[in-house]
Amino acid sequence: MPSMIAMERDHALAKPAYRILAEKLGEKILRGTDYRGDLAITVDRSAWKEAARTLRDHPELDYKLFLDLCGVDYLNDESRPDRFEVALHLYSVTHKHHIRLKTALPEKRPVCDTLVDVYKGANWFEREAFDLYGIVFTGHPNLTRILTHEDFVGHPMRKDFATGKRFVNKKAKEWLLTVPKGSEHLVLNIGPSHPAMHGCFRVQALLDGETIKDAEAEIGYLHRNFEKMAEERTYWQIIPYTDRLNYCSAFINGHGWALAVEKLLGVAAPPRAEAIRVILSEFSRIMDHLVCISTNVVDLGAITPFFVVFRAREEIYDLLDSVCGARLTVSYVRIGGVAQDVPDDFDARCRKTMGWIREVAEQLENLLTRNIIFARRFKDVGTFSKEDALSYGWVGPCLRGSGIGYDIRKDHPYSGYDLYDFDVPVGSVGDCYDRYLVRVEEIKQSLRIIDQALSKLPQGPFITDDRKVALPPKSEVYSDIESLMNHFKLVYDGILAAPGEVYGYVEGANGELGYYIVSDGKKHPARVKVRPPCYNIYQAYPQMIKGTMLADAVAMIGGLNVIAGELDR
Amino acid sequence: MGLLDIITGKYVDPTHFKSVHESGNIITTTVDAVVNWGRKSSIWPFPFGTACCAIEFMAFTGSHYDVARFGSEVLRFSPRQADLLLVAGTIVDKMGPILKTIYDQMPEPKWVVSMGVCASTGGFYRSYHTMQGIDEIIPVDVYVPGCPPTPESLLAALMKIQERIKSGDQAKRPQGEHRVGARAEGVNDRRERREAWAHDDASRASTGLDPRGRIHFKLTEERDESGNGSHHA
Numbered sequence: 001m002p003s004m005i006a007m008e009r010d011h012a013l014a015k016p017a018y019r020i021l022a023e024k025l026g027e028k029i030l031r032g033t034d035y036r037g038d039l040a041i042t043v044d045r046s047a048w049k050e051a052a053r054t055l056r057d058h059p060e061l062d063y064k065l066f067l068d069l070c071g072v073d074y075l076n077d078e079s080r081p082d083r084f085e086v087a088l089h090l091y092s093v094t095h096k097h098h099i100r101l102k103t104a105l106p107e108k109r110p111v112c113d114t115l116v117d118v119y120k121g122a123n124w125f126e127r128e129a130f131d132l133y134g135i136v137f138t139g140h141p142n143l144t145r146i147l148t149h150e151d152f153v154g155h156p157m158r159k160d161f162a163t164g165k166r167f168v169n170k171k172a173k174e175w176l177l178t179v180p181k182g183s184e185h186l187v188l189n190i191g192p193s194h195p196a197m198h199g200c201f202r203v204q205a206l207l208d209g210e211t212i213k214d215a216e217a218e219i220g221y222l223h224r225n226f227e228k229m230a231e232e233r234t235y236w237q238i239i240p241y242t243d244r245l246n247y248c249s250a251f252i253n254g255h256g257w258a259l260a261v262e263k264l265l266g267v268a269a270p271p272r273a274e275a276i277r278v279i280l281s282e283f284s285r286i287m288d289h290l291v292c293i294s295t296n297v298v299d300l301g302a303i304t305p306f307f308v309v310f311r312a313r314e315e316i317y318d319l320l321d322s323v324c325g326a327r328l329t330v331s332y333v334r335i336g337g338v339a340q341d342v343p344d345d346f347d348a349r350c351r352k353t354m355g356w357i358r359e360v361a362e363q364l365e366n367l368l369t370r371n372i373i374f375a376r377r378f379k380d381v382g383t384f385s386k387e388d389a390l391s392y393g394w395v396g397p398c399l400r401g402s403g404i405g406y407d408i409r410k411d412h413p414y415s416g417y418d419l420y421d422f423d424v425p426v427g428s429v430g431d432c433y434d435r436y437l438v439r440v441e442e443i444k445q446s447l448r449i450i451d452q453a454l455s456k457l458p459q460g461p462f463i464t465d466d467r468k469v470a471l472p473p474k475s476e477v478y479s480d481i482e483s484l485m486n487h488f489k490l491v492y493d494g495i496l497a498a499p500g501e502v503y504g505y506v507e508g509a510n511g512e513l514g515y516y517i518v519s520d521g522k523k524h525p526a527r528v529k530v531r532p533p534c535y536n537i538y539q540a541y542p543q544m545i546k547g548t549m550l551a552d553a554v555a556m557i558g559g560l561n562v563i564a565g566e567l568d569r
Numbered sequence: 570m571g572l573l574d575i576i577t578g579k580y581v582d583p584t585h586f587k588s589v590h591e592s593g594n595i596i597t598t599t600v601d602a603v604v605n606w607g608r609k610s611s612i613w614p615f616p617f618g619t620a621c622c623a624i625e626f627m628a629f630t631g632s633h634y635d636v637a638r639f640g641s642e643v644l645r646f647s648p649r650q651a652d653l654l655l656v657a658g659t660i661v662d663k664m665g666p667i668l669k670t671i672y673d674q675m676p677e678p679k680w681v682v683s684m685g686v687c688a689s690t691g692g693f694y695r696s697y698h699t700m701q702g703i704d705e706i707i708p709v710d711v712y713v714p715g716c717p718p719t720p721e722s723l724l725a726a727l728m729k730i731q732e733r734i735k736s737g738d739q740a741k742r743p744q745g746e747h748r749v750g751a752r753a754e755g756v757n758d759r760r761e762r763r764e765a766w767a768h769d770d771a772s773r774a775s776t777g778l779d780p781r782g783r784i785h786f787k788l789t790e791e792r793d794e795s796g797n798g799s800h801h802a
């Protein structure tokens with residue numbers, strides 16, 4: 001469809017980012033598209049760094065928030081001369097706009113410039129692209145494996161790497177830090193199995209007394225290959241996998257996935273489904289914040305809030321259980337809607353749960369907010385500036401704690417968030433205490449959203465009737481041959497998305513959770529890249545703790561709410 | 570008739586200890602039974618939580634399900650102080666050596682519960698970096714199915730361990746030889762260790778020494794009712 005491509009290009013040309021880059025780089029801009037509203041610009045690899053720098057520094061563009069960088073393998077795509085591609089996602093907080101910058105790399109020598117000196121957050125992402133795809137970034141300070149273990153051979157995300165091929169890891173990596181010769185400092189290893197490291201991250205710190213001189217982090221202890229598995233599953237089958245990304249708020253991940261696929265397909269869920277999704281997303285957000293706060297203070301020695309909070313959590317679990325039959329990993333969302341309608345007493349159940357949450361949140365605040373010990377441990381600890389937060393790609397409560405009020409629910413409303421009235425709390429200092437306050441306030445705002453969504457809950461279908469996307473109802477399958485065939489075809493062939501790529505995003509409990517989906521028209525996606533909020537947040541952690549006391553480092557990690565499932569995928 | 574007899578397992582007629590017996594409040598039993606009873610009611614778990622299952626594990630320790638009812642609320646984050654390794658969550662190859670080290674560091678007797686399908690079989694992650702069940706490297710005594718298992722089933726697993734401790738069962742030998750995939754170097758095979766011990770005992774016996782670790786009791790005196798005592802070795 002040449003006309004369609006031309007139209008896309010025209011749209012892209014009209015965007016300031018394209019215009020400015022074209023002025024600056026001229027011939028080196030190879031392509032600009034606007035597929036499904038995602039501005040994507042392909043540049044020649046010689047202009048890679050310059051393009052990124054222009055996007056960041058040009059006052060009209062101001063793409064300061066680094067979101068994601070990943071490799072893509074187009075082994076089976078004959079139309080492309082080059083096998084690999086690197087895709088960079090950026091966001092401009094001032095202009096409220098996402099952009100994707102891409103460059104193609106040949107199979108023989110997949111080499112391109114590093115962006116570490118443009119965006120601090122690029123460091124780990126480039127290491128990941130090196131680890132999984134073997135793409136080399138010249139000028140990178142430490143281009144080593146990050147997710148897989150040291151004994152691993154090959155680059156597993158390449159299309160010609162067999163999914164099940166494993167290598168034995170004999171010995172854990174011992175040194176993350178280089179200790180200066182003759183140094184008398186103590187090297188302390190924290191994690192991956194350590195009570196303060198919720199999940200399995202690892203930090204190694206060089207201690208001078210109790211002060212941390214140097215620190216380095218290691219991840220990948222839960223790298224269970226969501227992205228590789230997703231390339232072998234249909235769009236439906238990926239839903240349960242998404243639940244296990246951020247398992248503290250499983251529903252939001254599925255919500256994000258459904259929205260991303262719906263964007264790719266160009267379908268929409270009916271209003272009732274969207275409202276149900278909003279309600280459950282907000283309950284999940286509350287649950288996530290409650291767990292974050294309570295486990296954070298457990299690390300500091302206060303165990304009571306944990307027991308208080310888990311009462312409310314159990315109530316939310318019961319609610320989810322009544323809706324879909326699972327407590328934690330819900331798998332309730334479907335492409336184009338939700339799996340089934342909510343029970344008749346949904347409203348009453350939600351309101352009862354809300355009552356519990358109110359009570360618990362109040363108790364929690366009484367226990368903590370004005371507690372002098374807690375305040376002393378949290379105030380002015382782990383202060384992180386706006387600029388650093390953007391450069392590392394912080395999002396969600398952590399970014400808002402640092403004073404930037406970027407919330408996708410407000411700035412790019414999805415699922416009808418624009419129908420509800422709520423506020424976005426923003427911190428002023430950027431320390432642990434601010435992050436805590438933001439989370440507490442978000443719990444209250446979430447309750448407000450749920451309240452409005454419940455009272456406005458529309459009637460109607462809970463899933464779209466687009467038969468290319470959603471299964472026909474069982475009653476029709478049993479009584480009608482057309483529906484039976486439709487059901488069979490859809491289960492057998494899966495959803496077939498037109499070739500193209502989109503970046504779908506939602507406001508997860510930890511911030512912008514994005515899915516970059518590349519479809520080649522087959523039933524499995526060709527590439528799924530999760531943009532995990534924790535990855536950027538945790539990357540900054542070793543920098544944050546340098547120069548602080550060891551005990552403060554423990555106070556900080558809990559408040560960042562790093563979830564291993566999402567971090568390592 | 571003395572303490573030594575009890576320890577070495579000889580039948581002791583309780584009526585010999587008249588003064589104690591007549592005052593009531595005494596239960597006669599074997600040491601094994603008492604020790605097992607003690608062990609069973611105070612299992613200290615080491616939570617090796619890595620992923621989503623750890624969240625349900627938290628519910629299991631939380632106020633609603635309250636594992637304290639079973640005497641296991643003392644979570645130990647040091648393997649040296651724990652006797653139950655509770656593996657909750659996916660174990661990937663990179664984590665393998667760490668899990669193995671922790672298992673080795675636990676003192677015997679030790680038990681292992683594998684919580685969830687990921688720890689048991691790799692679950693629905695059949696891919697390049699996920700261990701297909703922790704029994705590739707360590708023995709597992711109870712497998713808990715589910716993704717994640719409910720806290721109830723985890724409680725059931727705990728009770729199963731309790732039952733087995735009570736009946737004097739031993740924890741499982743390492744398995745895993747029959748499985749494809751990684752078996753980390755120096756896997757802790759208790760059979761090998763027992764053989765090594767037997768060998769050591771035999772060589773010591775041939776030089777007239779007692780086996781290592783045998784406790785020698787030196788009971789000074791055993792008194793009869795009237796207070797006259799005789800020396801025992």
Ligand code: SF4
Nearest residue numbers: 621622685687716717
């Ligand atoms: S068994 Fe399921 S819930 Fe448990 S760690 Fe594995 S994926 Fe997560």
